[in-house]
Amino acid sequence: MFSLFLNGNICFAVTPSGGLEATGAAVFGANKAPFAYADSNAVSNPVLAVINKAVKIILGLIGAITFVLFVYSGFLWMTAHGNDTQVKKAQTIMSQATLGLIVVLLSYALVSFVIVNLGYSV
Numbered sequence: 619m620f621s622l623f624l625n626g627n628i629c630f631a632v633t634p635s636g637g638l639e640a641t642g643a644a645v646f647g648a649n650k651a652p653f654a655y656a657d658s659n660a661v662s663n664p665v666l667a668v669i670n671k672a673v674k675i676i677l678g679l680i681g682a683i684t685f686v687l688f689v690y691s692g693f694l695w696m697t698a699h700g701n702d703t704q705v706k707k708a709q710t711i712m713s714q715a716t717l718g719l720i721v722v723l724l725s726y727a728l729v730s731f732v733i734v735n736l737g738y739s740v
Contacts, residue, residue, distance in 0.1 A: 666738055673726070680722050687715040 695708035 620643060666733070677722070677726060678721065684715050684719045686712055691715070 639689065691708040691711035694704055694711070698704040
């Protein structure tokens, strides 16, 4: 759902005949809409291809680490048996893992946005 807001080439308008048409080329006079994302498999630069693959692997690892931290903090919380310090520790781990995941995803989105707008396809 969130990606629908980031994808600039989902833009339709009603034509005078009553049909829908994409407005990217009609409005901007180009062959593609200005924020149109390229095919995810097509990378124009071999260096960017290596970086892109490395970033995707790192993001996968970060997702796995976040999942493990959530399971660990949930286990700590469920086995706390009323121990407030253990509950606080579990809450801290969970909130820090969530914050770290948000920071990583937002930085990836920002870098991808900048690279695409520089003219490279990621």
